[in-house]
Amino acid sequence: MSQVPTSWFLMLGAALFALGVAGFLFRRNIITVFMSIELMLNAVNLSFIAFAYQLKQVDGHLFAFFTMVVAAAEAAVGLAIILTVYRNRATLNIDDVDSMKN
Amino acid sequence: MQLWLIPLVPLAGFAINGLFGRRFSKSLVNLFAIGSVLLSFAWVLKTVYGLGDLPTAHVEHYFTWIRSGSLDIGCDFAIDRLTAVMLLVVTGIGSLIHIYAIGYMAHEGGYYRFFAYLNLFMFFMLTLVLAANYAVLFVGWEGVGLCSYLLIGFYFDKRSATNAGNKAFIVNRIGDFGFSLAMFLIFVNFHSLDFARVFGQAPGASVGTLTTIGLLLMVGACGKSAQLPLYVWLPDAMAGPTPVSALIHAATMVTAGVYMTARSWVIYTHAPVAMHTIAIVGIATAFFAATIGLAQNDIKKVFAYSTVSQLGYMFVGIGSGAFSAGIYHLVTHAFFKALLFLGAGSVIHALSGEQDMSKMGGLRKKIPWTFWTMACAAVAIAGVPPFAGYYSKDAILVAAYQQAPWIYWLGVATAGMTAFYVFRAMFLTFFGEYRGGGHPHESPPVMLVPLGVLALLSLGGGFAFRVPDFLRGVFHAGGSVEDPTLMLISVAAGLLGIALAALMYWLKPGMADAFAGRVSGLYKLVYNKYFVDEIYDAAVVRPLVGGSRALLWKLMDTAVIDGMVNGVGAWAREVGGVLERIQSGNIRSYATWVGLGAVMLIVAMGLAGGLIR
Numbered sequence: 001m002s003q004v005p006t007s008w009f010l011m012l013g014a015a016l017f018a019l020g021v022a023g024f025l026f027r028r029n030i031i032t033v034f035m036s037i038e039l040m041l042n043a044v045n046l047s048f049i050a051f052a053y054q055l056k057q058v059d060g061h062l063f064a065f066f067t068m069v070v071a072a073a074e075a076a077v078g079l080a081i082i083l084t085v086y087r088n089r090a091t092l093n094i095d096d097v098d099s100m101k102n
Numbered sequence: 103m104q105l106w107l108i109p110l111v112p113l114a115g116f117a118i119n120g121l122f123g124r125r126f127s128k129s130l131v132n133l134f135a136i137g138s139v140l141l142s143f144a145w146v147l148k149t150v151y152g153l154g155d156l157p158t159a160h161v162e163h164y165f166t167w168i169r170s171g172s173l174d175i176g177c178d179f180a181i182d183r184l185t186a187v188m189l190l191v192v193t194g195i196g197s198l199i200h201i202y203a204i205g206y207m208a209h210e211g212g213y214y215r216f217f218a219y220l221n222l223f224m225f226f227m228l229t230l231v232l233a234a235n236y237a238v239l240f241v242g243w244e245g246v247g248l249c250s251y252l253l254i255g256f257y258f259d260k261r262s263a264t265n266a267g268n269k270a271f272i273v274n275r276i277g278d279f280g281f282s283l284a285m286f287l288i289f290v291n292f293h294s295l296d297f298a299r300v301f302g303q304a305p306g307a308s309v310g311t312l313t314t315i316g317l318l319l320m321v322g323a324c325g326k327s328a329q330l331p332l333y334v335w336l337p338d339a340m341a342g343p344t345p346v347s348a349l350i351h352a353a354t355m356v357t358a359g360v361y362m363t364a365r366s367w368v369i370y371t372h373a374p375v376a377m378h379t380i381a382i383v384g385i386a387t388a389f390f391a392a393t394i395g396l397a398q399n400d401i402k403k404v405f406a407y408s409t410v411s412q413l414g415y416m417f418v419g420i421g422s423g424a425f426s427a428g429i430y431h432l433v434t435h436a437f438f439k440a441l442l443f444l445g446a447g448s449v450i451h452a453l454s455g456e457q458d459m460s461k462m463g464g465l466r467k468k469i470p471w472t473f474w475t476m477a478c479a480a481v482a483i484a485g486v487p488p489f490a491g492y493y494s495k496d497a498i499l500v501a502a503y504q505q506a507p508w509i510y511w512l513g514v515a516t517a518g519m520t521a522f523y524v525f526r527a528m529f530l531t532f533f534g535e536y537r538g539g540g541h542p543h544e545s546p547p548v549m550l551v552p553l554g555v556l557a558l559l560s561l562g563g564g565f566a567f568r569v570p571d572f573l574r575g576v577f578h579a580g581g582s583v584e585d586p587t588l589m590l591i592s593v594a595a596g597l598l599g600i601a602l603a604a605l606m607y608w609l610k611p612g613m614a615d616a617f618a619g620r621v622s623g624l625y626k627l628v629y630n631k632y633f634v635d636e637i638y639d640a641a642v643v644r645p646l647v648g649g650s651r652a653l654l655w656k657l658m659d660t661a662v663i664d665g666m667v668n669g670v671g672a673w674a675r676e677v678g679g680v681l682e683r684i685q686s687g688n689i690r691s692y693a694t695w696v697g698l699g700a701v702m703l704i705v706a707m708g709l710a711g712g713l714i715r
Contacts, residue, residue: 024693033689098687 009050016043109228116221123214135217143193180234205549223249266338277325284318316376327359344447381421388414424501431494441556445476464536478557484521493564521599529607
């Protein structure tokens with residue numbers, strides 16, 4: 001594969017991560033925010049894999065799998081929370097969910 | 103010899119009455135309170151009877167109290183003849199006064215509390231005299247001070263009484279400060295606080311050390327035994343019930359200082375300067391207090407100043423090297439001064455609480471028993487031969503003459519004044535017309551019997567109990583000097599005082615007022631006790647209180663310490679108030695902070711040239 005340089009993967013990862021951050025910051029819908037988080041996680045996964053390939057080491061793969069496991073758990077818990085929030089408050093607007101303050 | 107039984111029985115009495123006395127009937131309280139003291143007295147009698155010749159003190163070791171480094175203090179009791187004399191006085195007079203108190207306190211509230219404190223006092227006083235080292239003595243010393251405080255403030259709903267209690271306690275702290283320093287010094291120099299070891303080594307120590315120790319011990323004794331300049335608490339201590347005045351503030355506790363200095367006689371014989379200082383303080387106190395006694399109208403105040411004055415005599419005895427004479431006077435004084443106080447209590451009781459002699463008079467016919475017993479005490483304290491005071495006072499004065507004639511002459515003048523003010527009190531109280539309202543009534547037998555016993559002791563105690571002969575072995579003293587001329591002079595001074603009192607307050611009643619009017623300035627000065635309390639108040643108390651308030655309270659405590667603590671708290675609040683804004687509860691603002699933080703980290707790393715190098 002004398003082909004795509006590693007830096008491209010990294011740039012793609014960075015772009016995806018930036019998109020995730022932007023989505024997280026600027027969207028108000030909880031589900032969208034949640035998806036942005038997933039996007040960031042996967043962007044990082046991409047970087048891990050790219051580095052693992054570049055350095056010919058297995059550590060990056062391990063980390064990617066690990067992230068996936070955590071992401072799966074996080075998705076389960078997060079979606080449950082979102083459901084509960086929606087049931088209790090009839091809203092998915094993240095700005096309305098600020099009762100932790102004070 | 104089971105010495106521990108002597109103080110422990112009253113302690114048990116205290117515990118029983120103190121814990122359960124509230125529910126007891128008065129007779130049950132009496133049973134424990136008086137029973138315990140009588141048992142203690144009986145045990146003392148048995149112990150003293152079996153004492154034998156006893157060339158050195160018999161010491162009993164119970165347990166080690168403190169062991170730290172080279173400091174080894176045991177809970178030890180010891181008995182020698184000096185202790186035996188003190189034990190007999192404390193338990194004997196104590197028993198009589200306990201019995202008397204049954205009648206005197208019959209109508210007072212807090213009956214069980216009174217007897218519980220009195221028993222506790224007996225415990226500490228007996229610990230004090232039985233102690234075989236300075237530390238145990240100090241325990242008793244402080245304990246009797248505590249009981250004195252509790253009993254002076256017995257009528258705790260009266261502000262003056264609680265103030266008097268505080269005064270006694272605080273003034274005694276000054277003396278105790280000196281005593282503590284003396285103990286430290288003794289330990290540093292002799293590596294022990296045991297009497298036997300200290301006095302064994304004392305002759306080898308330097309005169310300077312011994313003088314310092316002696317003077318510091320004297321400071322302690324001055325506080326406890328009400329000598330100049332720390333005597334001011336004793337007259338105020340009369341706010342307590344009269345049996346307390348008799349037991350604690352006349353017969354026993356205030357003589358603890360005399361006992362302690364006599365106990366330390368080895369130190370004093372090797373420190374002539376300290377000893378001479380004691381004599382000077384003693385005679386100054388004796389003379390000074392006697393002059394105040396001349397013009398007091400409160401019957402208990404007269405006897406209070408008389409006590410201060412007589413304690414001064416005892417110190418003259420100690421300071422003249424006549425230790426046994428000092429103890430002799432301690433014993434006879436316990437007889438007649440306890441009697442005077444108990445008699446005064448009987449008078450006060452008869453008049454339902456009246457203490458002002460200007461509202462008495464003519465009581466001789468109304469309360470004859472009280473009168474006759476008090477008359478016995480009066481002739482005894484006036485030094486009329488052959489009654490108790492004559493022997494001991496002359497023993498002291500003759501010894502003082504050997505030391506310094508001027509002390510003797512001041513002592514004679516004091517003897518004259520003593521006779522004068524005591525008989526002045528007698529004439530004002532018992533002669534002339536009755537000047538008060540109400541109907542005086544004689545006290546019950548339970549009060550009169552102790553008066554009678556003490557009257558016999560006042561009359562014959564000096565003759566019957568030859569204390570100096572008994573104590574000869576303790577102080578290694580030679581035979582006492584007899585000097586008929588000196589004796590005659592002091593007896594004459596006493597008789598002159600009596601005659602003058604009779605003339606001014608009995609035969610020609612107007613004369614005293616006329617005389618007081620002629621020297622009104624001096625009279626006012628004496629009547630107001632030389633304004634010593636006021637001077638102390640202005641010179642010591644007010645600056646101290648004011649300084650504490652302004653400097654320690656307002657500046658140090660409120661401004662600095664509180665300011666620091668409050669300042670830290672306020673600062674934390676301020677910072678928190680600012681930081682609080684960050685915690686908006688808005689999840690996206692948190693994310694923004696995280697994002698910004700990440701960016702800043704990356705920038706910082708970029709500027710620093712990368713993390714890993």
